Amino acid sequence: MRASAGDGDQDGSAREETPVAPVRPGGRRGPRPAGPATISRVAEAAGVSRATVSRVMNGSPTVNPELAARVRAAAEELDYEPSVAARRLALGRTGTVALVVPDLANPLFQGVLRGLSQAAGQAGRQLLVAESDEDPEEEVILALEARRNSDGLVLASPRAPGGRLRALSDRLAPFVLVYREIPDLGAPSLSIDNAAGIGEIVAHLTGLGHRRVAYLAGPAGSAGNAERLAALRAAPGLDLTVLPCGSMFDHGHAAAPAVVECGASAVVGFNDMVASGVLTGLHELDVRVPGEVSVTGFDDIPFARYTTPPLTTVSIPKSELGRQACERLWALMNGESGGYDVRYRPRLLVRDSTGPAPS
Amino acid sequence: MRASAGDGDQDGSAREETPVAPVRPGGRRGPRPAGPATISRVAEAAGVSRATVSRVMNGSPTVNPELAARVRAAAEELDYEPSVAARRLALGRTGTVALVVPDLANPLFQGVLRGLSQAAGQAGRQLLVAESDEDPEEEVILALEARRNSDGLVLASPRAPGGRLRALSDRLAPFVLVYREIPDLGAPSLSIDNAAGIGEIVAHLTGLGHRRVAYLAGPAGSAGNAERLAALRAAPGLDLTVLPCGSMFDHGHAAAPAVVECGASAVVGFNDMVASGVLTGLHELDVRVPGEVSVTGFDDIPFARYTTPPLTTVSIPKSELGRQACERLWALMNGESGGYDVRYRPRLLVRDSTGPAPS
């Protein structure tokens, strides 16, 4: 007898009328149920059993067409819509898939979000979205919670430690991993060959004569950042300076002075946003790009074409990842195999932000 | 590029360890009844009734602490987690809110998405997202469907005709409208004063001596576009050319030649993306901005600071809209009033893409 009785003390008005006591979930058998129509009401109206109504609503062929028509008419008449909650319970399916991302503002994840949203829509499913704000602990909780409300999960670029995910993997299943690979995880992964992407960039830059290179590092927890950094470190003949940066425009913008200071002739951005930011920052410092400094990005976000100068970057199939993630997830949810892991190789896009190293 | 499933799809090879059956996730020791623990199993294990377990799980104070501890221990032991589906049915609540947007790729809606996502997370609710792809008919269906799976709805910049939404409003309720106003709709709305925003822009441009202005029009169905266009048409002393355009970078980019052709000295973009696109397009045509042509945007998306030159635009409180939308929705869902409609007045941000009209 407590519930939320305590909070009504300051309100006291605005309740012009209490039209219809909605439904008393403890139940009495009123004479006129009111409220949204239920399958029982339809059954009664059509003079059939609930089972028959259910069969009709689900298009079972074992119902006399005449009867079916009567049921449909009754349903129509009563504005009947099957209760989603009840179907979920009875069927044990939610008709929903979930996506957990570190940062919704990042165009990279928007690609996955869109791909997933469209695929889900086409499959007549709902899409649940949760944002972890880059916090690994939060992420795990969110993922578990999202999974409990859905039939399957897409984890985009999870920040959580591999061991943690491995331990949780049977409570998370079925799920697919995007933008990350975790060995011995029982889930398919779709990832980017970051080393290859960096390789493309390095080859391009060294081909232009650059040796002193600055790397604008991404967020600490990002597996992609770790791989890109490692690949850069492993590149022979590079004089590398690592500048802590981040993943957003502002971070790149703020890093411009440090770039100038370190004397690099080329800047490799963790992603296109920091690269765009640094582009503007350099412009403000009157550093010519690519005359004095070359700049590269990563991801090929839509905006990258529209910076000045247009950004040299590597492109990754963002929407394709979303679509593929769906496909894998559908397969998994049907008890099929999630298929082989794949790793997409980024493609170099040379635009105008890179040029020969100044001599 | 590696083919993912092309060749190996029919491998009948040794598959000794493929656990194809959905193994009971909880059964580590002892032959327990399979499947996830239910309230009945917990009740049995603790030697109490289901009602008591329910009370304990919901923190009812009318349970003997000793008994409660026993129940909690049993629940812990069995890895019990209450079924979301069953609670939904019994409580008649879903614990979910839904968002319907025309276009997830648009930074404008991402603001709302983020604000909503964060507020929902804080309130311990799930967030359902649906994208209508700018199709009014689709949108209505999506909204209805989303609403059936949630306790409340946020409709962002809906494309559907006002009458249609009005007719559906009781099936959609509780819901709040964002980026659109519809008279006599029984739902609170949070919108942008487009006319005021255009007013700011026009004042700024005419102050700089511009008279011949081109407007890069947004999507046909957009209410925001209609209002902005109307405000421009109503502005006195303007020689206005309307160029069909769109809402994305590419649309703006493609419009650059038409801008040059029409001889305007200033371009008013429907939003920041088309403005950025046209900026690049003009640059490619060797038109100096703002020397020969001034360009303005709308919305102040994060990119806008990082175009070259940085874009003069009007800013609107995107995340604030998301947060406010939540607040209204929570109120509505608690049976309170949704509050007054509000209309935010955009703020002019003068950056470097506008300058004196050439004489």
Added chain:
DNA sequence: GTCTTGTGAGTAACCAGTTTCTAACATCGC
């Protein structure tokens, strides 16, 4: 004209919780 077979529809048992009602028991007042 029976026996078998097939078909359509109803009965009732689920799904996994929540909540009302009720009964047993302890406590208190007179």
Added chain:
DNA sequence: GCGATGTTAGAAACTGGTTACTCACAAGAC
């Protein structure tokens, strides 16, 4: 000592569907 009162905890009804099982009835086989 006995009735009145107050706690707990259980029984059972309820949320609104789905579906395995069953049964009545009709058609076809012999």
